[in-house]
Amino acid sequence: MAKVLMKGNEAIALAAIKGGVDAFYGYPITPQNEVPEYLSKHLKANGKVFLQAESEVSAINMVYGAAGAGKRVMTSSSSPGIALKQEGISYIAAAELPCVIVSVMRGGPGLGGIQPSQADYYQATRGGGNGDYQLIVYAPESIQETIDIMKESFDIADYYRNPVMVLVDGLIGQMMESVDFDKPVKERFLPEKDWATNGTKNHPGKINVANSLHIDPNNLEKHNIHLQEKYNTIRKNEVRYELVNFDNPDFVIVAYGTMARICRSSIELLEKEGISVGMIRPISLFPYPKEAFTKIPNKVKGLLTCELSHGQMLDDVLIANNGKHKVGFFGRSGGMVPDPEEIVEAIKNFDERVVN
Amino acid sequence: MTVKYEKTKGLTDKPLTYCPGCTHGIVHKLIGESLVELDILDKAIGIASVGCSVFSYQFFNCDGQQAPHGRACAEATGVKRVLPDNIVFTYQGDGDLASIGIAETIHAANRGENITVIFLNNAIYGMTGGQMAPTSLIGQKTTTSQDGRNQADHGNPIKISEMFSTIEGVAYLERVSVHNPKNVIKAKKAIKKAFQYQKENRGFTMIEVLSSCPVNWGMKPVDALKWVESDMIPVYPLGVFKDKGVNDEKN
Ligand SMILES: Cc1ncc(C[n+]2csc(CCOP(=O)(O)OP(=O)(O)O)c2C)c(N)n1
Ligand code: SF4
Ligand SMILES: [Mg+2]
Numbered sequence: 048m049a050k051v052l053m054k055g056n057e058a059i060a061l062a063a064i065k066g067g068v069d070a071f072y073g074y075p076i077t078p079q080n081e082v083p084e085y086l087s088k089h090l091k092a093n094g095k096v097f098l099q100a101e102s103e104v105s106a107i108n109m110v111y112g113a114a115g116a117g118k119r120v121m122t123s124s125s126s127p128g129i130a131l132k133q134e135g136i137s138y139i140a141a142a143e144l145p146c147v148i149v150s151v152m153r154g155g156p157g158l159g160g161i162q163p164s165q166a167d168y169y170q171a172t173r174g175g176g177n178g179d180y181q182l183i184v185y186a187p188e189s190i191q192e193t194i195d196i197m198k199e200s201f202d203i204a205d206y207y208r209n210p211v212m213v214l215v216d217g218l219i220g221q222m223m224e225s226v227d228f229d230k231p232v233k234e235r236f237l238p239e240k241d242w243a244t245n246g247t248k249n250h251p252g253k254i255n256v257a258n259s260l261h262i263d264p265n266n267l268e269k270h271n272i273h274l275q276e277k278y279n280t281i282r283k284n285e286v287r288y289e290l291v292n293f294d295n296p297d298f299v300i301v302a303y304g305t306m307a308r309i310c311r312s313s314i315e316l317l318e319k320e321g322i323s324v325g326m327i328r329p330i331s332l333f334p335y336p337k338e339a340f341t342k343i344p345n346k347v348k349g350l351l352t353c354e355l356s357h358g359q360m361l362d363d364v365l366i367a368n369n370g371k372h373k374v375g376f377f378g379r380s381g382g383m384v385p386d387p388e389e390i391v392e393a394i395k396n397f398d399e400r401v402v403n
Numbered sequence: 404m405t406v407k408y409e410k411t412k413g414l415t416d417k418p419l420t421y422c423p424g425c426t427h428g429i430v431h432k433l434i435g436e437s438l439v440e441l442d443i444l445d446k447a448i449g450i451a452s453v454g455c456s457v458f459s460y461q462f463f464n465c466d467g468q469q470a471p472h473g474r475a476c477a478e479a480t481g482v483k484r485v486l487p488d489n490i491v492f493t494y495q496g497d498g499d500l501a502s503i504g505i506a507e508t509i510h511a512a513n514r515g516e517n518i519t520v521i522f523l524n525n526a527i528y529g530m531t532g533g534q535m536a537p538t539s540l541i542g543q544k545t546t547t548s549q550d551g552r553n554q555a556d557h558g559n560p561i562k563i564s565e566m567f568s569t570i571e572g573v574a575y576l577e578r579v580s581v582h583n584p585k586n587v588i589k590a591k592k593a594i595k596k597a598f599q600y601q602k603e604n605r606g607f608t609m610i611e612v613l614s615s616c617p618v619n620w621g622m623k624p625v626d627a628l629k630w631v632e633s634d635m636i637p638v639y640p641l642g643v644f645k646d647k648g649v650n651d652e653k654n
Contacts (some may be wrong), residue, residue: 059561072486096484101510102475108474108507112481115468116448138471244466244482248445248490254415256460257468 055190056081056220062197065228069118070096072109072246077161078217079151096345103128104320107135114144115257117243119201123149126167137176141259145204149214153222154382162216162382168359171214172333179271180279182212184332186303190224199232213233216242218305281334288336289328296325298394299343301364302353303329310353312387323396340367349373349397353390356380413444417461424624426614429581431462437595448482449489450475454496455529459517473504476511479518490601492519497538498528501561515572515606519597522609525616533619539562540638560638564611568644573607576645580613582631605648613639
């Protein structure tokens, strides 16, 4: 397939089909509606399952059911809808079921607004569900990168038996780009899903159960330790980030997704003024690319964290920085998207923005 | 020596976790027997809910999933849509189905999901220690309605079978009881018929089973069974509320 011009949300949907999705369950919410709309037409046509649920609560539990049955399954939603899914997400992570959750962030809190935002970083990486669990979270900055990650995310979810969240914002969902769907995906050895609850006729002599209940505290702690070991493996193997303009920077910006895109323009503008600014662009938010921070030259005057929120990834930056450099913060919220010039100003007035 | 009676192969050997005199166990047996008699045990996936039956995935001798409180019908939908040739059933209490999970249940019914719901109505939240359920009777004393449930504060007992009988997607719906042998036999017939309908892809089937909770009703097991007959059945009359199969044959 040659390059095609496509809207972000539709590209997410087509990439899911390319990634082998068997079933989609979701509930309408702006700004991600083109994902279910596209899938409602194209999944059915290919003999796969599309179902509009009665709520996000139901949708995520349908995902639990189908994932437990051994199928490749996804849901998609936006901020208040992802909030409702948290119960199910915790159960899915606990039961170690693979699935893909697309989160197209909009402004919050509450009903908030429908314009692009990154105020659900905590929701994605800290979770609103109960217990010690982690999602694998990717935050692409372009439609192309979103497609590549979407396609691979089903393999990653299956490989680790863990939910993967693809975290974008309304801007990526709504904009159009020329994209390629045929980039090869990294090969992973994926074992048979011999744990699937698909009837004992498929695995005679063995009963399969999808479950998150461990009433004996000894067993529950063992299960939690097992999960932590898995998360540590993920921390070791699945970190993704990009270093931009890292040759000899005076400052380093830390930004992901749409904000990173804007910062690229800011970096160019600053370069023209003789200020060299590098960027750490986390692509995986869990696992967070802490190691990228070890590559920051000692002479750097400070790190500016830029987000479409009032500072959520900032926590991870402060942890990764571990007191070494001054850390400043720049953020807009509620659907307000800054011009590159605002970040230029923030770098120039860095000292006013220091938070540590 | 001939075997006159043996434990159904539809249940595992795991000891049940129910209190002495509780009728949850009888209902389990009827489900297990039905799955074996219809030869669908190896295709079955049972969805356990949250309530005293939370461990039911350990008792049914088939694959299973354990659902969050109230979400069993959503989970069952998720499974059935990707495995339409399997048999999928939920086992839910009245708190689980009629309170926190009412939306999931109504919409599964309305879509005519080809699943079977075994709805165990014991008019109380058993597992959490006897709090009021939406199904508790007027005047019934529970730990959260200590002077008895009253209509002004709590509304009336919710009649699930009556409500669901208005839903187009429901293929078969019957309310039964297991308080004496005659009714146990009827309950078995109803449960088996529901699974038979699912086998025939007829749509959503639900059996509401009136069940006793001697512990949280504060009664001896025998008195609890009597209370089902004397107090519950007048509010929750037994019978078939919907049978599309029969209607289809008539038309
Ligand atoms: C989200 C959530 N809320 C509350 C609970 C606590 N809880 C456990 S069982 C139960 C009630 C179960 O009652 P019912 O469904 O009638 O089943 P029974 O025990 O009577 O068979 C509740 C409220 C829970 N586990 N999860
Ligand atoms: S608490 Fe009630 S419903 Fe639960 S097992 Fe005991 S008797 Fe049965
Ligand atoms: Mg109950």
